[in-house]
Amino acid sequence: MTAVIHALNLTKVFGSSTAVDHISFDVRQGEIFGFLGPNGAGKTTTTRMLTGVIPLDAGSATILGHDIRSEPVLAKQGFGVVPETSNAYTDLTAWQNLMLMGELYGLPRARAEQRSSDLLGMVGLLERKDQKVQAYSKGMKQRIILAMALIHEPELLFLDEPTSGLDVQSTQMILSLLRDLNRQGTTIFLTTHNMEEANRLCHRVAIIRGGKMVAIDAPEKLKTAIDRVHRIEVSFDREVPGDALAALGSVIEVSRAGDKWQITTQDKDATIRSLMTFSQQNGAAIVTLNTLAPSLDEAFLRLTQEAKP
Amino acid sequence: MNPAGFPEQVRRAWAIAKKDIRIYYFKGPVLIFGVFMPVFLFLAFFMGSRQLPLSFLISGLVGMTLFFTATAVSPAIFPWEGSAKTLERLASCPITIEAIVFGDMIASLLFGIGITMVTVIIGLALGLSLLHGITLLAAIFLAACCFSAIGMLLAVPPTNVPSNIMMLSSLIKFPLVFISGIFIPLEQMPAWGLVLAVCSPLTYFTDLVRYSFTDTHYFPVLIDTIVLAVFTLVFTVITMYLHKRTMPRRM
Numbered sequence: 029m030t031a032v033i034h035a036l037n038l039t040k041v042f043g044s045s046t047a048v049d050h051i052s053f054d055v056r057q058g059e060i061f062g063f064l065g066p067n068g069a070g071k072t073t074t075t076r077m078l079t080g081v082i083p084l085d086a087g088s089a090t091i092l093g094h095d096i097r098s099e100p101v102l103a104k105q106g107f108g109v110v111p112e113t114s115n116a117y118t119d120l121t122a123w124q125n126l127m128l129m130g131e132l133y134g135l136p137r138a139r140a141e142q143r144s145s146d147l148l149g150m151v152g153l154l155e156r157k158d159q160k161v162q163a164y165s166k167g168m169k170q171r172i173i174l175a176m177a178l179i180h181e182p183e184l185l186f187l188d189e190p191t192s193g194l195d196v197q198s199t200q201m202i203l204s205l206l207r208d209l210n211r212q213g214t215t216i217f218l219t220t221h222n223m224e225e226a227n228r229l230c231h232r233v234a235i236i237r238g239g240k241m242v243a244i245d246a247p248e249k250l251k252t253a254i255d256r257v258h259r260i261e262v263s264f265d266r267e268v269p270g271d272a273l274a275a276l277g278s279v280i281e282v283s284r285a286g287d288k289w290q291i292t293t294q295d296k297d298a299t300i301r302s303l304m305t306f307s308q309q310n311g312a313a314i315v316t317l318n319t320l321a322p323s324l325d326e327a328f329l330r331l332t333q334e335a336k337p
Numbered sequence: 338m339n340p341a342g343f344p345e346q347v348r349r350a351w352a353i354a355k356k357d358i359r360i361y362y363f364k365g366p367v368l369i370f371g372v373f374m375p376v377f378l379f380l381a382f383f384m385g386s387r388q389l390p391l392s393f394l395i396s397g398l399v400g401m402t403l404f405f406t407a408t409a410v411s412p413a414i415f416p417w418e419g420s421a422k423t424l425e426r427l428a429s430c431p432i433t434i435e436a437i438v439f440g441d442m443i444a445s446l447l448f449g450i451g452i453t454m455v456t457v458i459i460g461l462a463l464g465l466s467l468l469h470g471i472t473l474l475a476a477i478f479l480a481a482c483c484f485s486a487i488g489m490l491l492a493v494p495p496t497n498v499p500s501n502i503m504m505l506s507s508l509i510k511f512p513l514v515f516i517s518g519i520f521i522p523l524e525q526m527p528a529w530g531l532v533l534a535v536c537s538p539l540t541y542f543t544d545l546v547r548y549s550f551t552d553t554h555y556f557p558v559l560i561d562t563i564v565l566a567v568f569t570l571v572f573t574v575i576t577m578y579l580h581k582r583t584m585p586r587r588m
Contacts, residue, residue: 076425076588080429081425082585099341100433101340101341101346101433102340104430104431105340105431109429111422111426113422115421115422115423117356117360117423119360120356120359120360124359128355128356131348131349131351131352132349132352132353132427132430132431133340133430134345134348134431176426
């Protein structure tokens with residue numbers, strides 16, 4: 029799959045502190061790539077380097093086939109940016125902001141007007157298009173900067189904490205728009221603190237801590253990879269002896285939790301197969317069977333804790 | 338369309354200029370300042386110093402109006418936009434830093450020309466006769482380019498606090514007015530004063546305005562024009578170079 033973003037040894041130093049320390053990763057075409065990390069981990073600095081807002085101190089970044097250092101205009105022409113802080117011109121109306129963006133991306137006037145109208149309708153601001161942005165709520169400001177980032181139909185969209193501090197309605201609208209955009213082929217680079225958002229939205233996530241890359245994988249793989257042992261919760265329609273369950277292959281520990289059994293195992297797959305056989309042999313039907321994977325929150329905390337110096 | 342090509346970047350610079358005019362120049366207080374400043378300059382100099390003829394004063398008044406208006410707002414635009422984070426928005430758009438600076442310069446030169454025309458009209462209304470209209474228009478355009486480049490040069494220090502820049506701007510602008518033959522004719526200046534005067538682009542502009550209204554001048558018209566053009570070019574190149582270096586520190 030083609031890499032839309034190719035970052036190699038990306039480094040940024042502020043004084044004596046290395047904010048981003050030789051990180052490398054690829055973002056594939058058509059994926060939603062989550063970029064996670066605690067505060068001060070280097071997420072925003074990385075995004076700002078990739079979007080050409082601040083220069084790289086070392087390494088290289090190729091965006092849509094263009095080096096951000098040597099061909100910044102060509103690289104920027106292909107992507108849109110939604111920063112964490114709304115940075116629309118508050119003294120301009122929503123319409124004027126969109127038209128300004130249209131001009132900065134070289135759109136013909138008629139096309140810019142059509143796109144502006146469509147986008148304002150999409151983000152639910154068409155009726156307030158002639159109102160100055162300073163009168164908008166935080167959610168509305170975030171929606172207008174999303175519309176501004178999409179004016180030129182970018183192949184790649186950078187979003188830095190797009191739903192931070194927003195009400196449920198605006199959050200759901202933005203997430204739904206992101207899913208739709210991705211379905212239509214837009215690659216999305218999403219920086220977020222919200223693990224649930226990343227878990228539900230992203231095809232792959234990268235975790236950064238102290239400027240270094242800690243992990244990069246699909247959310248489900250990341251969750252399971254952090255635990256060498258796995259937990260399974262099972263219940264039967266009749267009483268079964270705990271000792272019999274403990275004797276099954278790969279099982280490390282069995283404990284009772286109400287009407288269920290919690291089984292700790294080294295091999296989830298082998299234990300589930302053994303439970304099926306056990307159920308048949310003992311005539312005890314399985315009522316519920318759940319694999320208790322750690323949440324992305326747990327994976328994030330574990331990975332970022334382990335990376336602490 | 339090549340987004341990085343010169344014509345496309347000029348087009349985008351024009352978008353920046355339109356945005357500046359809409360946000361920073363088309364404001365009630367700015368427009369009122371723009372109209373009242375020339376009026377009060379006339380009142381202060383014409384009514385307050387009757388020993389100097391209006392035909393002499395006009396060159397200084399036009400010079401000051403253009404100089405102060407073309408450098409009034411532009412030094413603060415980058416600090417304002419830096420603090421409002423809109424500069425970061427521009428930095429992530431496909432427009433070069435040179436084009437952003439050029440756009441800011443276009444806005445400031447249009448504002449400067451517009452307000453200076455008010456001064457010229459007041460002068461004409463008070464009975465002055467314009468002897469070299471084309472020279473005056475060319476001089477105003479050239480000087481507006483030069484002064485708007487100076488305005489952007491004043492914005493180079495990478496601070497996002499507009500008051501810091503305005504303070505620095507005043508420290509540089511006012512002394513420049515005093516050495517440019519506005520209050521004392523160049524012919525009456527001591528040798529050291531003349532040495533300072535030739536270093537100021539305002540000197541050549543006021544000399545051209547004087548020529549336009551009175552047919553008298555200190556330097557040859559061609560020299561005034563060439564020096565003003567050289568100043569414009571040098572200031573424009575320097576301001577673009579320096580902004581390219583300091584821009585990342587504003588982010």
